[in-house]
Amino acid sequence: MPRADLTIIGAGPAGMAAAAEAAGAGLNVLLLDEQPTPGGQVYRNVDEAAARRGKILGRDFTRGRALTGALNHPRITHVAQASVWSVEGTNVAYTAPDGAREVVSDHVLIATGALERAMPMPGWTLPGVMTAGAAQIMLKQSGIAVREAVLVGSGPLLYLVAVQLLRAGCPPRALVETQTRGDMRHALTHWRAALRGWRYLQRGAAMLNELRNAGVRRHVGARDLALLGSRRVEAVHFSCGGDLHELPAETVLLHHGVVPNVQATRALGLAHRWAPRQHAFVPVLDRWGLGAQPGIWGAGDGAGIGGARVAELSGRIAGLGIAHEMGALSEAERDRRAAPLLSARAVEMSIRPFLDRAFPPYAAALVPADAVTVCRCEEVSAGEIRRAAEQGCAGPNQAKAFTRAGMGRCQGRFCGLSVTGILAEMQGRDPGEIGYFRARPPLRPVTLGEVAALHDPDDPLVQAGPHG
Amino acid sequence: MKPDLRFELLDKDAPRVTVRFAGQAYDVPEGANLAAALLAAGVDAFRQTAHRGVGRAPFCMMGACFDCLVEVDGVSRQACLMQVAPGLDIRPARQLREGPYAAR
Numbered sequence: 001m002p003r004a005d006l007t008i009i010g011a012g013p014a015g016m017a018a019a020a021e022a023a024g025a026g027l028n029v030l031l032l033d034e035q036p037t038p039g040g041q042v043y044r045n046v047d048e049a050a051a052r053r054g055k056i057l058g059r060d061f062t063r064g065r066a067l068t069g070a071l072n073h074p075r076i077t078h079v080a081q082a083s084v085w086s087v088e089g090t091n092v093a094y095t096a097p098d099g100a101r102e103v104v105s106d107h108v109l110i111a112t113g114a115l116e117r118a119m120p121m122p123g124w125t126l127p128g129v130m131t132a133g134a135a136q137i138m139l140k141q142s143g144i145a146v147r148e149a150v151l152v153g154s155g156p157l158l159y160l161v162a163v164q165l166l167r168a169g170c171p172p173r174a175l176v177e178t179q180t181r182g183d184m185r186h187a188l189t190h191w192r193a194a195l196r197g198w199r200y201l202q203r204g205a206a207m208l209n210e211l212r213n214a215g216v217r218r219h220v221g222a223r224d225l226a227l228l229g230s231r232r233v234e235a236v237h238f239s240c241g242g243d244l245h246e247l248p249a250e251t252v253l254l255h256h257g258v259v260p261n262v263q264a265t266r267a268l269g270l271a272h273r274w275a276p277r278q279h280a281f282v283p284v285l286d287r288w289g290l291g292a293q294p295g296i297w298g299a300g301d302g303a304g305i306g307g308a309r310v311a312e313l314s315g316r317i318a319g320l321g322i323a324h325e326m327g328a329l330s331e332a333e334r335d336r337r338a339a340p341l342l343s344a345r346a347v348e349m350s351i352r353p354f355l356d357r358a359f360p361p362y363a364a365a366l367v368p369a370d371a372v373t374v375c376r377c378e379e380v381s382a383g384e385i386r387r388a389a390e391q392g393c394a395g396p397n398q399a400k401a402f403t404r405a406g407m408g409r410c411q412g413r414f415c416g417l418s419v420t421g422i423l424a425e426m427q428g429r430d431p432g433e434i435g436y437f438r439a440r441p442p443l444r445p446v447t448l449g450e451v452a453a454l455h456d457p458d459d460p461l462v463q464a465g466p467h468g
Numbered sequence: 469m470k471p472d473l474r475f476e477l478l479d480k481d482a483p484r485v486t487v488r489f490a491g492q493a494y495d496v497p498e499g500a501n502l503a504a505a506l507l508a509a510g511v512d513a514f515r516q517t518a519h520r521g522v523g524r525a526p527f528c529m530m531g532a533c534f535d536c537l538v539e540v541d542g543v544s545r546q547a548c549l550m551q552v553a554p555g556l557d558i559r560p561a562r563q564l565r566e567g568p569y570a571a572r
Contacts, residue, residue: 034531034549041530053478083531083549115532127512127525128474134529142497142504143478170476231523232512250474261532376527377534379519409534447543 001456004030004077006322007092007105009084009264012040013067013308014300014315015111019078020070021319025328028075030103032082032094038068040113041133042308045141053143056167058160060203060308061140067312085450086441087264090295093441093454100450107295107322110265110283111315114258114301117280117361118414119153120368123227124254125376132161132255145170150236150249152225153256154179155359156200159207161253162216171214174247176238178256178362180221187358197351219245225364227252256361259417260302266439268296274432277356278305279366280417281436287342288321289314297322306349313345367425368418375415377408382422389426396420396437409445412437475508485554489538496552503529503536503547506558514538514547515561537561 006022008015011033019029031038039046043064050062071078079096086093087110093102116131123129132151138144145168151158154177162172188194194201211218222238228246229235236247259280262272270291272281282304289297299318300311317338324334368374370383380403388402396419399405405419406412412419416437424431482497489511496505503526506514513523514536526536529548536547539559547558 036551056478081549115530116528125522125524127523130525130527130529134527137529138475138501138504138507139478142501142508143482144500144504144508145476145478147474147476168476168478232525376524379517409537410532413532414528445544 002030002101002103004028004103004105005326006030006107006109007032007090007103008109008111009033009087009092010040010111010113010300010302011035011038011071011078012042012111012113012300012311013064014113014302014311014318015040015109016067016071017312017315018109018111018299018319018322019076019315020067020073021316022323023073023075025320025323025326026075027323027326027328029077030105031071031076031078032084032092033078033080034083036080038071038078038080039064041137042311043067044137049140049143053139053168056164057140058164064308083444084264085444085446087268087443088441089268089293095446095450100446100453102454105295106326107297109289109297109299109315109318109322110268110302111298111300111311112261112264112302113311114305115261115413116255117257117259118374118418119254119256119362119365120372120374120382120418121225121227121362121365122369122372123229123233125373125379126227126229126233127231128229128233128250129227129252129254132157132253133258135251135253136161136164139164139168146251146253148173148249149251149253150174150176150247151253151255152176152178152222152236153254153362155255155257156204156355157258158253158255159204159211161255163207163210166210166214166216172216173249174217174219175211176222176225176236176240176247177218177220178222178225179359183360184358187354190354190357193350193352194354196347197354200351200355223364225362256365257359258301258305260304261413262302262436263411263413263439263443265291265298265302266436267441267443268293270296270298272436274430275304277353279361280305281432287317288338289318290321290325306345306352310345310348313341313348317341317345366418366421368422374418374422375403375405375408375412377410377415378404378406380405380415382418385419385422386426389423393423395435396423399423400437406437411439411443470510472508472510474510477508485552487552487554487556487558489558490560498552498554500552501529501548502538502550502552502556502558505552506547513560 005027046064082096265283271284299314368382494509
């Protein structure tokens with residue numbers, strides 16, 4: 001079986017930075033990623049897209065080239081289009097274009113990033129509705145821009161995608177924003193945090209200015225959202241300031257924040273805690289990113305939402321921590337190199353309380369109305385979850401057995417937090433007490449052929465078998 | 469709005485190849501993300517859901533939601549994790565209307 005000192009899952013900013021740091025300290029690193037090119041979602045296809053569309057995507061995107069460039073190192077093996085389907089201890093199984101493989105390493109770093117927070121509302125499963133991140137990925141990877149988009153939700157990414165579409169020559173039709181002016185007033189109580197992150201605020205103000213100058217309409221404080229259409233989306237319905245609106249829309253882009261992708265850390269059995277400000281679960285890790293299991297580390301948005309720069313810093317910090325554990329760096333050297341990274345991370349994180357308060361998730365999508373589909377795969381409504389709760393179903397795993405919510409192909413990635421939220425509301429308990437779906441390998445659908453390909457005919461256990 | 473006007477292709481000079489989806493031919497940019505290319509070519513529904521039988525199209529474009537599931541060479545694949553190659557013969561993912569779905 002092939003081995004590596006460190007296997008990293010995910011070639012976003014955290015994974016790439018950790019790879020560079022660990023390889024620089026002398027470790028052999030295997031970097032596995034699902035995409036054809038490194039970058040993760042935030043720097044998706046950055047090497048090509050920065051050259052072709054750098055002006056549209058902006059400098060916060062093109063700076064990702066420094067990270068992809070650093071992967072060109074003799075001790076880093078980057079495997080593209082590698083889909084990891086099992087992480088058991090430090091054994092990782094994946095399928096790459098040339099077949100299924102298993103690798104054993106001393107350390108594994110989970111850097112699988114974030115998912116967009118599901119935004120269940122009437123009509124959100126209709127064709128023509130996708131996440132704002134999905135539209136941005138189409139722009140980055142394929143040079144395809146959505147025309148006449150209606151962006152719905154809240155948060156800085158909503159503005160960024162709107163501005164990028166505008167620069168691509170496709171001004172959005174409107175922004176329907178769910179945060180209120182009151183949210184911004186509350187957020188300003190974190191003014192110290194806001195001041196420390198003034199660069200972000202300045203950039204935010206510049207984006208709003210660009211949209212205003214282009215005449216893009218913003219509806220702030222929208223409520224009672226519903227996406228209308230029969231075979232595909234046709235309109236966005238909402239109320240705003242006492243008025244009812246119905247905007248025609250061919251493409252609706254949803255976004256109200258991102259949440260850690262915890263499939264791998266959950267499958268490993270790491271402890272997770274409820275982060276109330278982020279409205280999500282995060283794995284419990286020490287400041288280097290080490291979990292409560294030997295050799296299992298986490299970094300980046302998957303370890304708690306901080307954005308691309310925090311992810312990069314966390315990746316470097318974890319890389320140093322792992323190099324020290326492997327004996328490649330003394331404790332003093334690790335600490336000396338990590339000190340500026342740790343303080344830079346603290347500064348970057350200080351804006352978060354302000355952002356989380358200014359752009360909270362759309363409340364009606366956290367505990368959707370009965371008729372709204374919560375589990376997209378198995379088509380289970382919020383009402384079905386509530387009925388299961390009334391019948392005595394105590395937690396998410398029972399709700400899964402009662403309703404099939406979370407049993408579909410996405411394995412609960414998009415309904416997990418909704419099911420937890422609905423049960424917490426029904427039982428009047430904290431989401432942290434309710435808990436979350438159990439995750440098990442395979443983390444993605446895998447064929448029997450891929451599993452069988454891992455079979456080593458020279459393995460003595462196989463030869464001793466009854467059919468050997 | 470006509471389906472092919474919902475998206476703007478910025479790289480207009482990209483070489484194009486023909487792929488088939490549900491039996492129909494589409495000219496799409498070679499090497500492009502398959503899900504993005506089919507959307508921009510006007511494909512509305514990539515599959516029908518198992519329970520309610522309604523259409524679905526790519527939602528997350530990052531391999532997480534499985535709404536872009538299609539069938540290529542008898543294997544179900546996520547279109548958003550594939551690239552356009554000449555001659556691809558793509559079918560909507562097959563529905564399963566037995567087992568747990570029959571009871572619901």
